[in-house]
Amino acid sequence: MSTRTILKGGVVVSTDGQARSDVLIEDDTIIALGTDLDGDGHVVDVTGCQILPGLVDSHTHLEMPTMGTVTADDFASGTIAAAVGGTTTVIDFAMQTDGSLLTGLETWKANARDKAHIDYGFHMAVTDASESAIKEMADMVDEGVTSFKVFMAFKGSFMADDQQLLRVLRRTGETGGLVQVHAENGDAIDLNISDALSRGQTAPGMHATTRPESTEQEATGRAIHLATWAKRPVFVVHVSAASAVREIQEARMNGLPVFGETCVHYLTLTEDELHRPGFDGAKYVCSPPLRHEHDQDVLWSALRQQDLQIVTTDHCPFNFCGQKELGRDDFSKIPNGLPTIEHRLPLLHEHGVRTGRMTMSELVNLTSTAPAKMFGLDRKGRIAPGYDADLVVFDPSATLEISAANHHMAVDYTPFESWTCHGAPTMVYSRGDLVYGDGEVRSTPGRGRFVRRSTGPFPAGDITRI
Incomplete structure (x- = not known):
């Protein structure tokens, strides 16, 4: 019945x-x-x-091993918090595991299967674009995982070089799908960190100092050039800096298929939080780092102009006690990320709708309709x-x-x-x-379902214009 x-x-x-x-x-x-x-x-x-319409959070990190620890929310607590905040679908980042994309996908599916309270999908992070991994990208698309992330930062762990990024971009021309980039210049940041530590500068505020806006701008521009050479679209995740926005805007003015998101914390918090007394600034360490009020103004404007299409959370939670404290004597060891999955909707309503920066219809588009369309969630977002x-x-x-x-x-x-x-x-x-x-x-663990995604607006073939 x-x-x-x-x-x-x-x-x-x-x-x-x-x-x-x-x-x-x-x-x-x-x-x-x-x-x-x-x-x-x-x-x-x-x-x-x-x-x-139920919100779609297309950028979360649940049960993710990184920097010697694991994010504090698993698929049970993380999806409960998401639901309380109005999110009914998350797209989490599965990580390439033991060199294999398929192994990574099965690992993340197993993590979520008996825990998730709401529906979930996955992006696949490609951290080693080996020949076998490139071949497996077709299997990912067949499995309904149609987006791939490449890190241009975190040298020595997740970072891929330009050739690897170009291989991933080209492969989506054969399989369909969308490539996402974490756009920061990892080589420059690595050198900046080494220099700071050699001078005995270890406080949390150095996280922002060593990752200046220019490192995000340069990597964003480079990713756009590589995507243009590959004749494929590219999606820039967690845009924080005004200069990076300008790189995206210029590309879009030229008709290139370049897209991006920002996150609720970049719209509401500033770098000042990193300089709180003592070690308290560690609570605000994320990458890219928090920026300035000027950058926030540019981000809000880019959302209104639809040069950035989505607002996500980049939920990457670590406890202050026992996890953020891993970097008490070395800012580069503070696990990067903020807990944000629960409060995106009320924060955007308060600081966006009530201030006149966006309408409720724009909020719905940025948090539900646009991410559903962008990432092939064909029954979501409306x-x-x-x-x-x-x-x-x-x-x-x-x-x-x-x-x-x-x-x-x-x-x-x-x-x-x-x-x-x-x-x-x-x-x-x-x-x-x-x-x-x-x-x-009111829900129970495991009621959430894995959602297979289509390639959405990004089928196989050359895509050179929006």
Whole structure:
């Protein structure tokens, strides 16, 4: 017997605007929209609230081994926190393992299978573009993993050279799919770090000093040139610097298929946090580093102009005690990353919508519709018949105070401690199931499904123009 639910009295928000509409769900699918929908089913009164398509977080790192430790959130705690914050699908980064992309994918699938509360997919990080790994990229696409990440930083661990990046780009011309780049000049950063440590400069603030804006700008421009030579699109992850934005804008003005994201922390936090007294700045170490207010202004503008298409979290959580402290005497050993998966929606509403920097429709596009389209989630990102019933009931009058004392992430701090947001999710549905409501998590570990993704807008062949 099918299960029917009607959300009544709400305002549906899409990329095109807002309209009063009921939403009819049958089992896991949206069946109809309309005013005053009737019929059998459980009726939920959402008067006074907005109904958003479930958010897609296309940049997370759950259970990721790095820098001598493992990120604090596994696929259980991380996806619970995501759901509470209105995210109903995550695309995590699986890492090439023992030289193999297939081994990496199976490892990450096993990590998620019995834990995830919401749906999940994977990007594949290629850290050694060997002949065998390049061949396996076709297997990844067949498995529904259609995007590949290459690190231009982290020399000695994840970093690939230009030839390897070019090989990966060319291979997507044969298989389809999209290449993502972490754009920082790893050689320059490595030298800067060595110089700083030789001078006895070990404090957390040196993380930003050794990774100046120019290292991001140069790598962004270089990645664009390599992608142009390969006649393939490229997607720049976690853009933080104004000069890197300008590289992307210039390429797009020339009609090149260059895309990018920024993250909620780059829009709301600055480098000043790294210079907090004592070791407290370690809580804010991430790569690229936090920048300045000027950079934030440029990022907000680039989102409005659609030169950056997505806002993600780059959720990469480490406990302050026992993990961030690994770098107490050497800033280069502080694990890089911030815990952000739970609060993207309320923070963007508070600092974007309420300040006039974006509309609710733009928020929906940047956090749901655009990432679903970009990464081939063909049943996600819209409230329309035939789409998955991934829905967020958002109350713009609710008040949320962010605190490590009440968040759902398995980490002992938040970079937004005591920040107040006006507007928060009150109910979250994943494929028709209420996974969060009335302040309580309603789902169970393992209910989330692996989602096979299409190549979306990026099939095989030469792609030289947007």
